[in-house]
Amino acid sequence: MKKIAILPFIMLLAGCQSITVLDPKSSTGKEQAYLIWFSLAIMVIVLLVVFILFTRFVIRYRYTEKKAEYIPQDVKGNLKYELTWTIVPFLLLAVLAVPTLKITFDQSPEMAAEANTNGVHINVTAEQFRWTFEHKNSKTVHNELIIPENKDIVFHLSSKDVIHSFWIPELAGKVDVIPNKELIYVIKNAEIGEYDGKCAEFCGIQHANMTFDVKVVSLDEYNQYLKQSSN
Secondary structure, eight states, rough: OOOHHHHHHHHHHHSSSSGGGGSOOOOHHHHHHHHHHHHHHHHHHHHHHHHHHEEEEEEEHHHHOGTTOOOOOOOOHHHHHHHHHHHHHHHHHHHHHHHHHHHHHHOOOOTTTTOOOOOOEEEEEEEETTEEOOOOOEEEEESEEEEESSSEEEEEEEEEOEEEEEEETTTTTEEOBBBBBBBEEEEOOOOSSEEEEESSSSTTTTTOOEEEEEEEEEEEHHHHHSSSSSO
């Protein structure tokens, strides 16, 4: 019985690690993190109101000996309250919808034919079980992504086999990589540093090994990197 009682605490501790999506290192990631925090703040406000009202009603209308024979008045409706709990949630959803729609549409992947984006273009090919990155001068490397800081990085995403998911948690959210279709995804203004990239879609028995190293460097370092011979 004791083992069962501590199981929830073990599960809680198992998730204790750095949540990198909430510590973004790019403009793209910061906009996504803003939506998370903003929606969380609205949900906290709603929960506080609900729990405060719940506690008030429990205390006020709790059973006591004095109320044992009390019969409450029959109330058929209250227009003021009904309008309040209808309009307030609508307004909260509207407030949340405005930045959500704007950021979502701005950041959504585009079809290659529709994209007209300036920046550093990199072709990304996913296959079981590795990532291939081809830079503008045809320099091609596997499982290592080098990009310059403070630039729009335009990824041309495609898959050779099954559906994969391109994800660099500290820089941006997940993007599905689909066979026979090229998608354009942009990450803006990445900060200098080293990050982990991975496939976030189960793609086979070695899915866990489908990772890549990401390094954001200065523009001069990136240009020097392009001049080096490919691995």
